[in-house]
Amino acid sequence: MELHEEIRKLENVRKDSTNKVFTMYLNTDPSDPEQQGGEWKIHLKNGLRNFEQYLVEDDDKEELKNFQLVQQKVEKYVRVNEQNFRKGIILFATADETVWFAIRVQLRLKTEFFWENAPVTEQFKQLYASFPKSGVILVQQDQVKVVEAEIGDILDTAYYELDIETDHWRQFTGPHKADASMGKGGKSLKQDEFQDRYEANKQRWYKSIAPKLDKRAKDKGWEEIYIIGESDASQEIRAQMNKPVDKVIQKNMLEHEESKVLEEVFG
Template sequence: MCYAKDMEKLAQKAKRHPQKVLSMYVNTDPADRDQTGGEWRIHVKNGLKNFETYLKNDPEELEQFLKVKDRVKAFLEDNGQSMKKSCVVFASAADIWFAECLQMPVTTEFHWENEPKLEQFQLLYERFPESGVILVQKNQVKVIDAVLGKINDTKLFEMDLDTEKWKVQASPQRALSIKGKGGKGSKKDTIENRLEANQKRWYKSLAPNLDKLAKDKEWKSIHLVGNKEEAKLIESYMQKQVQQTDSKNLFDQEEKKVLEEVIL
């Protein structure tokens, strides 16, 4: 999903179909002391009721709004138990519909106007567009695909020391331990020695996979995290530009924690 394209489509639809659009930003963050009792539900109820009261003398527009309200209520009922930090909705009685629960906070506000109010969403998106976080640790490289604080996918690339080929584990629960027999049995031919001797070649062979992921996922930002030398080595082999390199040891941290440390 490319949110920039979604926002462009919303704006175009609003121009083609001149109907009023509901723009709704709701702070649902349970960590917010003003939200500890799920007060966001009251804010939504009051916000929608205000529009209904305002439109009572315009039956045609009121009918449009009530259609939007019913769809919004259905969305909130379906997702109310799994709310994250915020909820953003753009909706009209015609064909405009965008509803997302995000891991980024928003300021609660409601609008019923001719065009969607995209400014707050665009600011969030500028802060956290489609991004790839690449965590490096010796013969393991974990890749987190995320946008707006939401984790879309996680992959773990691991060099099999027996075959010297990268293996991919989709959506790993946690990093795997280093595997391999450690060479031909020589005491000097340890795993660490093999890593040191072959790391450049191994990282070079992995770089095209990372570049392909960046292209396929339409990353606007790439973050490399891990040992400084290892991260810089991978960056040197990649064709895609890396926006940030961070010398932190976050490889075994939960993905959510990684995003908080690196981007949020």
């Protein structure tokens, strides 16, 4: 399920007074100065214990039983995933399992715990508003790379390379080190010869790949689109696409790690 749909689904949940919803935002970012000693473990332990103590004092045996069931599920999830933590965990759960959503995110969270009749989604919504499902298009002459991301997490990557003799863009499923001066049959073009062809044909080249990018944006449900590349290439791709582009960044980052690309886009 798409995250924005998951948020809408959670916002419609309402439970009774004994079968409440547990909401957790847990900061597990190892680069956070306040997390150097694994303080998240203390925060988690204290957060769960505080709710349990309150329910014991309130003498509501049914609600306490439900909370303890949720507590066990939360502790198991954390234990199983501890070696693969990122920067934070978002989790929603009920004892009857009608609500269970847990995701490890590559964004720092503000640690918060709630035990209420409805999920507390504010922080989740704020994160998604800042980092919605997006497509980042990196272009470098006859090479195009697409990075798809959501709330700081890389969902997919696609690579395209143009055969400049046939004018056909070929897609690769994995990382591909394209050679910008390779023509048909692998014959190497001199740099000045390639540059002449690029200047003469770039509009036609980008016009031929733009429909592929538009279709990908539609099929994948991108809410924002970013283009990164040198001025002429990035602006030409933008001009040829039908989908609106939110921002153009005039840098050559095609060979950079995806995480660095996302930092450039989302800061």
